[in-house]
Amino acid sequence: MAIVKEKKDAVIVGAGWVGAIMAKELTDAGLNVVILERGPDRDTQTDFAYPRVIDELEGSVHRKYLQSLAQETVTIRHNLSTVAVPKRRMGSFKPGTGVGGAGSHWSGVHFRALPEDLNLRSTMEQRYGKKIMPAGMSIQDFPVTFEELEPHFSHFEYVCGTSGKAGVLNGKVVEGGNPFEGSRSREYPLGPNPDYLGGEMFYKAAREMGYHPFPIPASNTSASYVNPYGCQMGPCNFCGFCSDYGCLNYSKASPNINIFPVLRGRKNFEMRTLAQVLKVNLTADGKMATGVNYLDAGGQECEQPADIVILGAFSLYNVHLMLISKIGPAYDPVTRTGTVGRNYSYQNLNRVSLFFDKNVHANQFMGIGGGGTAFDDLNGNRNDPTKSGFVGGGVIWARQPGGGPVRGIATAPGVPNWGSDWKKGAKDAMRHSFYYEVQGSCMAYDDAYLDLDPNYKDAFGRPLLRMTFDWHDNEIAASAYLVDKAQEMCKVLNPLATKGDAKKPGTHYNINQYQSTHTVGGAIMGADPKTSALNKYLQSWDVPNVFAPGANAFPQNNGYNPTGMVGALAYWCAKAIREQYIKNPGPLVQA
Amino acid sequence: MSDDQQSQSRRRLIKSLVFVPMGAGAAAALHQGLPNANASATAPAEGKPNPYTPKFFNAKEWKFVIAAVDRLIPHDEHGPGAVELGVPEFLDRHMQSPYASGSIWYMQGPFLEATSEFGYQGKLPLKDIIRVGIANVDAHCVKTFSSKAFADLDLRMQEAVLKDLEGGKIKLADISSKQFFADFLAETRAGYFSDPSHGGNKDMGAWKMIGYPGMRGDYLEWVKIRDKPYPLGPVDLAGRRG
Ligand SMILES: Cc1cc2nc3c(=O)[nH]c(=O)nc-3n(C[C@H](O)[C@H](O)[C@H](O)COP(=O)(O)OP(=O)(O)OC[C@H]3O[C@@H](n4cnc5c(N)ncnc54)[C@H](O)[C@@H]3O)c2cc1C
Numbered sequence: 137m138a139i140v141k142e143k144k145d146a147v148i149v150g151a152g153w154v155g156a157i158m159a160k161e162l163t164d165a166g167l168n169v170v171i172l173e174r175g176p177d178r179d180t181q182t183d184f185a186y187p188r189v190i191d192e193l194e195g196s197v198h199r200k201y202l203q204s205l206a207q208e209t210v211t212i213r214h215n216l217s218t219v220a221v222p223k224r225r226m227g228s229f230k231p232g233t234g235v236g237g238a239g240s241h242w243s244g245v246h247f248r249a250l251p252e253d254l255n256l257r258s259t260m261e262q263r264y265g266k267k268i269m270p271a272g273m274s275i276q277d278f279p280v281t282f283e284e285l286e287p288h289f290s291h292f293e294y295v296c297g298t299s300g301k302a303g304v305l306n307g308k309v310v311e312g313g314n315p316f317e318g319s320r321s322r323e324y325p326l327g328p329n330p331d332y333l334g335g336e337m338f339y340k341a342a343r344e345m346g347y348h349p350f351p352i353p354a355s356n357t358s359a360s361y362v363n364p365y366g367c368q369m370g371p372c373n374f375c376g377f378c379s380d381y382g383c384l385n386y387s388k389a390s391p392n393i394n395i396f397p398v399l400r401g402r403k404n405f406e407m408r409t410l411a412q413v414l415k416v417n418l419t420a421d422g423k424m425a426t427g428v429n430y431l432d433a434g435g436q437e438c439e440q441p442a443d444i445v446i447l448g449a450f451s452l453y454n455v456h457l458m459l460i461s462k463i464g465p466a467y468d469p470v471t472r473t474g475t476v477g478r479n480y481s482y483q484n485l486n487r488v489s490l491f492f493d494k495n496v497h498a499n500q501f502m503g504i505g506g507g508g509t510a511f512d513d514l515n516g517n518r519n520d521p522t523k524s525g526f527v528g529g530g531v532i533w534a535r536q537p538g539g540g541p542v543r544g545i546a547t548a549p550g551v552p553n554w555g556s557d558w559k560k561g562a563k564d565a566m567r568h569s570f571y572y573e574v575q576g577s578c579m580a581y582d583d584a585y586l587d588l589d590p591n592y593k594d595a596f597g598r599p600l601l602r603m604t605f606d607w608h609d610n611e612i613a614a615s616a617y618l619v620d621k622a623q624e625m626c627k628v629l630n631p632l633a634t635k636g637d638a639k640k641p642g643t644h645y646n647i648n649q650y651q652s653t654h655t656v657g658g659a660i661m662g663a664d665p666k667t668s669a670l671n672k673y674l675q676s677w678d679v680p681n682v683f684a685p686g687a688n689a690f691p692q693n694n695g696y697n698p699t700g701m702v703g704a705l706a707y708w709c710a711k712a713i714r715e716q717y718i719k720n721p722g723p724l725v726q727a
Numbered sequence: 728m729s730d731d732q733q734s735q736s737r738r739r740l741i742k743s744l745v746f747v748p749m750g751a752g753a754a755a756a757l758h759q760g761l762p763n764a765n766a767s768a769t770a771p772a773e774g775k776p777n778p779y780t781p782k783f784f785n786a787k788e789w790k791f792v793i794a795a796v797d798r799l800i801p802h803d804e805h806g807p808g809a810v811e812l813g814v815p816e817f818l819d820r821h822m823q824s825p826y827a828s829g830s831i832w833y834m835q836g837p838f839l840e841a842t843s844e845f846g847y848q849g850k851l852p853l854k855d856i857i858r859v860g861i862a863n864v865d866a867h868c869v870k871t872f873s874s875k876a877f878a879d880l881d882l883r884m885q886e887a888v889l890k891d892l893e894g895g896k897i898k899l900a901d902i903s904s905k906q907f908f909a910d911f912l913a914e915t916r917a918g919y920f921s922d923p924s925h926g927g928n929k930d931m932g933a934w935k936m937i938g939y940p941g942m943r944g945d946y947l948e949w950v951k952i953r954d955k956p957y958p959l960g961p962v963d964l965a966g967r968r969g
Contacts, residue, residue, distance in 0.1 A: 187942045187964050193921040197826070204831040212845065221841045221848055224833045330950045375944035384944065499957055501939055502946040541920035541939055553893065554799040554912060555886070559936070563805060566937040567956070591837060646844040 138429055138439040144170045144406075147428055147442035149413045149457065151175075152237025153699060154448030154686050154706045156391035157292075159399055160365070161710030162444075165718065168404045170440065171448075172411040172430050175203075175234030179392055184240075184382030192542035195380045199226055201241045202380070203233040207412075208594035210452060212647050214606040216469060216583060222592055222600065228646065229482075229653040231450050235409060236382070236392040238450060238653055239699070243379045243505030243537050244388045246298045246355040247696035248289040248704070250516040251282035251318040253577075256692065259517070260527060268521055270610060272582045274479055275527075276691035279663040279672040282318045285704045288711075290321055292703035293353070296389035297361040297369045299507075300324040300353035314350040316512045329358040329372060329507040333498050334490075334570030338509045338534030341628040347511040352533055353700075354506025355389035365398045376538025378505025388505060408432075414596055416445050416461035416682060425463070425682050431596065443721070444681050444713065448706075451688040455480075455586050455658035456601040464659075464669045464678040467585050469604070475669040475677070476659055477586040480603060481693045482645075483654035484530065484576030484611045486638055488622045490631040491548040491569045498570045500545075503538020510534075514618060515577075515695045526614040530576030530695040532622050541566065548633045572626065574618040575652070579610055580692040586658040606645045615639035654698050656690040661705075671725040673712035674705060680723045685709040779926075781815070783822040783854070787876070791861045792818055794878035796915045798885050806936030809919050809927075817918030817927030818857075827854040847906060857914070860907030863899035864892065922964045931969030934961040941969065 145167035148155045155171050162169050178201075183189070194200045211220035232238030252259050255277040260268055269275070293300075302323045303313025328351035331339070342349040356372040363369070372387035386393055399405045410433035417426045417439070427441035447454040458476045459466055467477035492498065510533035512518065519529035539545070541562070546569065551561030589602035607615075619638035626634050662668025665677040674685040685706045687698040716724055781789050792815050802808030809815075821827055829852030838850050851859060865876045868888065872880055877888060891897045893912075895905040918927035920934070922942070928934065934941050941961030949957060961969040 186944060187966075190942055190944055191922055191964060193917060193925055197917055197921075198824075199831055202831075205833040206829070206831055209833040214844075219839060221839050221845050222833045222835075223846070224848065225846055226831070227846060332950055333953060371947070373944070374946040374950055376946070377944065497953060497956055499946070499949070502950060541933070541937060542917055545937070554889070554915075556801055556803045556805060559800065559803065559805040563937045566939060592835065644842075644844050648844070648846045 138437040140439045140441065143427070143441040144168045145442065146444040146446060147172065147440050148446040148448050149428065150237060150448040150450065150453075151235045151391065151396075151407065151409075152232065152448060152450060153239040153391055153703055155237070155446070156239070156395040156399070157703060157706040158446045158448060158685070158710055159405060160395050161707065161714060163399065163402050163405045165714045166404065167444075167718075170406040170408060170442075172413050172428065172440065173235055173407065173409045174412040175409065177407070177409045178235045178240060178382065180382065180384070180386060184384050184392075186384040189382055189384050190375065190377040192540045195377070196540075196543045199230070199380070201232065201234065201382060202226060203231045206595065208596075208600065210601045210603050211589045211592050212603045212605065214604075214644055216604060219591070220589055220602045220604070223647050227648045228651045229655050230380070230650065231452065231653065235396065235407065236390050240382045240390045240392050241380050242653075242699065244355040245506040245535070245697045246293065246296060246300075246353045246389075247700045248318065249282065249285075249694055249696060249701050250316070252517045253694035253696075254278040254280065254282055256694075260521075264522060269527060270608075272608075273527065273610065274580045274582050276479070276580070276660070276662055276667065278691060279661055279668075280708065285708060286318070286321055288704035288707035289700060291364075291707055292700065294325045295363050295365065295394055295703075296355040297326055297357045297363055297394070298324050298353050298355045298389070299326040299329050299358040301328050301351050303350055312350065314512050315348050316516060316518065324353065326358045326361055329354055329356065329504055331507065331509060332374075332502060332504075332536050333496070334536055335507070335509040335534045337629050338572060338625075341625045342509070342511050344628050345625050347513040349509050349511045352506055352508045352510045352535065354504065356504045356506045357387045363394055365395065367394050367397050369393060372504055374502045374504050374538075376501050376503035376540065378503065379537050412596065413449070413457065414598065416457060416463060418461065418463070418679060422462060423679065425679050444683070444717075447682065447684040448686065451655050451658060451686045452586070452601060454684045454686050454688045458659055458669065458676075458684065459586070459588050459601070460598055463676050463682055466587055469583050469585050472582055475665070475667065478667070478669070479580035479657040479660045479691050480584050480586045480605060480655075481578045481580045481657040481690065482605060483652045483693055484578045484607075484615055485651045486574045486576070486615050486619045486636070487571050488574070488619060488626055488634055488636040489546045489569055489571040490626050490629065491565060491633045491635075492631050494564075494568055496568050499567050500536065500539035500570065501566070503536050505537045506535075508533055508535035514621060524614075524617050526610045526617060528577035528579055528610070528614055528695070530574050530614060530618045532572065532574050532618065532625070534570065534572050536570060539566075546571065546635065549635050572622050574615070574622050575695055575697070576611065576614045576618055577695045578693045579608070580657060581608055607639055607643055609641075612639045612641055612643060652697075654687070654693060656687040656693045656698055659684050659688040660691045661689040662691060665727045671723070673724045674709040675712070675717075675724055677723070677727055681721065683709050683713065779813075779816045779819070781819040783819045787865065788858065788861050789815065790876070790878040791865060794885060795889065795911065796918075798882065798889055799912060799915050800919055807932040809915055811929070812919060812927055812932045813929045814915055814918035814927045817921070817925055818914055820926045821914060821918065822854045822857060828852050849902070849906070851902070853910060856902060856907060856910050859901050860899065860911065863901055864888070864897075864907070867897055867899060924964050931961045931963055935969055
């Protein structure tokens with residue numbers, strides 16, 4: 137029998153960005169809130185302290201700050217007719233655990249969405265006709281506009297101390313930023329970081345090619361900063377340990393640094409760690425949630441009753457919890473009915489490495505997770521599918537999040553993997569090479585979805601989440617096109633050699649190699665309850681006291697990293713709960 | 728290895744290192760750096776740390792490990808080799824970690840075959856992949872090369888065997904040769920490059936070779952410098968300077 141805990145106004149699953157934002161907003165509104173986090177508590181001055189935190193063996197091999205797959209993982213297959221197998225070792229994406237979640241070991245690239253990303257389907261249809269979309273492509277509009285989200289994008293940047301340069305300010309294009317972005321109501325809270333050599337060379341080459349380069353918006357601080365909550369950040373010192381690591385320097389925005397310090401003292405807030413949520417409990421008719429069940433640190437099953445349940449467990453695990461708890465009908469790819477699991481999507485990431493001689497001091501060991509230079513000339517509305525051959529777009533950039541030798545030294549083409557020649561190759565590459573990346577959008581398809589696996593279980597006896605996903609022709613064409621553009625740009629810089637990895641026809645999704653943790657979709661927001669799991673306010677259409685404001689809500693992925701959008705959606709959801717739901721609980725949109 | 732003469736003398740040394748039970752002299756040679764250790768291999772050096780006695784690997788496996796990492800990362804004109812930097816010690820210690828027992832891997836069945844895009848789908852944790860792989864490779868060598876184990880082959884033959892393992896050209900009894908090779912190489916590199924506290928990368932030798940400043944963790948002053956190489960040597964987790 138589960139131990140029944142004292143009832144709360146709201147229970148939040150997960151202490152990542154979504155969990156932290158929702159807890160802040162809902163405790164501000166006077167609600168009694170508890171966060172249940174499956175991992176341990178973490179704070180800079182204990183867990184991310186220098187120098188221990190930057191041990192590469194622990195961070196990038198033992199994956200100390202990431203989720204252990206021993207308890208739960210996902211199974212993956214390429215198509216409906218094959219059997220999925222588990223992701224046994226960490227590979228293409230790396231979910232987090234512990235207080236801060238992946239938000240403590242992310243890189244810090246902090247984009248908004250482009251206005252046209254939010255109504256992609258209707259934009260495409262208006263400009264090119266319905267036929268532009270290949271059969272099976274199931275992209276949809278977000279049910280929310282850029283204008284509605286703008287104040288929340290902006291607020292989240294101020295919470296994070298994002299460093300960047302506005303390109304469009306109150307409708308006017310300003311010099312130095314991204315001229316193609318949606319109009320901002322104010323500048324970034326901090327100016328751009330200094331750029332490293334690879335970023336500077338990228339800027340030069342992009343200019344030469346007629347593109348419009350701008351500093352990547354980075355939630356890695358370019359100066360000392362105090363956020364609107366009074367949380368202090370220090371200037372980033374380019375230590376090179378962002379991705380996979382907690383920030384030792386109070387410089388990379390994280391829930392741990394930017395939000396939790398305010399919450400920890402609040403009487404109406406409680407954080408319970410080592411608490412693994414197993415399912416959301418529903419009333420007998422399945423129409424309302426009554427709370428959640430979880431395992432506490434001692435392995436005892438507990439019941440946490442609550443009036444509101446917020447899923448902040450990361451995109452994939454939000455979908456998993458919804459499927460296990462039967463919140464909404466599961467998607468069936470054959471009949472294309474059902475909503476939960478629908479439109480799972482990823483990111484189309486490709487890399488081009490440039491190798492130079494010894495006079496070029498690229499110093500890969502210096503790094504800043506979100507900094508560097510990018511351009512958007514092939515993203516959003518600038519990509520014309522009738523010319524490029526693909527729907528979507530992508531951002532091309534130079535980024536140097538910091539490289540250490542245990543994380544791997546990419547060597548020039550022709551260098552073997554071991555022996556004397558490898559040693560020479562590694563030595564040459566470590567300080568005299570850098571890379572550019574193409575980060576492309578990934579469309580949604582009828583046959584790319586999430587459901588429960590029939591063969592594999594997690595350590596708690598629940599079926600694992602099953603992912604059915606492979607690259608489609610559209611994304612392979614995008615990869616070839618965008619990598620080609622990046623290669624053209626590299627040539628301007630005259631490197632000794634380059635190494636690129638464009639996808640070719642027949643390239644299958646590979647789960648071994650890290651690509652990005654930008655897994656999106658599966659419980660998407662939309663205007664129609666038949667084709668979306670969540671309404672405009674991230675509220676379940678089926679169980680109106682459940683909200684799931686993670687990247688699971690994206691109907692497809694745009695060319696950008698997701699977290700700026702995730703944060704904005706969380707604030708947007710919280711506003712709806714505060715201003716509408718609390719006064720009048722029930723569906724916020726009539727189906 | 729370009730210098731055959733040198734490699735032969737080092738080979739004799741490695742032989743003495745593994746045939747003598749892991750005594751003070753042999754391991755001291757290991758710490759000193761093999762190429763220069765020459766005849767002093769049996770005399771314990773003063774002021775050197777205690778010899779390392781493997782706890783995970785048995786004598787036969789230890790012989791394999793030393794020979795194999797010496798081929799994967801040899802001593803040469805570019806810098807120190809894996810043996811002199813203590814990579815065998817790293818491997819022995821790392822094989823006893825929870826990580827090598829599969830603590831962060833999903834280890835439940837059913838175990839199904841899948842194409843390479845889905846990664847390792849077998850049931851062995853890392854330490855057993857390495858152990859079973861070593862036994863399998865030695866068995867393969869004994870069968871193919873008139874009863875010689877891997878470590879007893881000459882260097883060229885060892886390299887040829889490693890290449891074939893890497894390319895999946897050798898069929899091992901219990902495990903994919905590609906998988907074993909990939910994991911063994913990754914472990915060897917991790918030992919070579921990770922912080923000295925883990926047992927390898929003695930005196931930060933690998934970091935010095937590639938010009939990696941180790942755990943300095945602060946480059947703000949250097950981001951804008953374009954015309955000079957980074958001037959400072961490495962620092963390790965214990966705060967030592969290399
Ligand atoms: C290495 C890396 C680099 C990245 N870089 C970038 C970047 O540069 N830019 C960008 O925009 N995005 C980046 N991301 C993605 C970014 O981290 C995520 O988009 C973001 O953290 C999502 O926030 P979230 O709150 O939804 O999930 P998370 O931050 O992952 O938090 C979810 C929390 O829920 C907990 N949890 C899960 N299941 C349960 C359960 N059943 N019970 C209790 N607790 C549970 C987890 O332990 C975790 O703490 C990166 C991710 C990684 C891993």
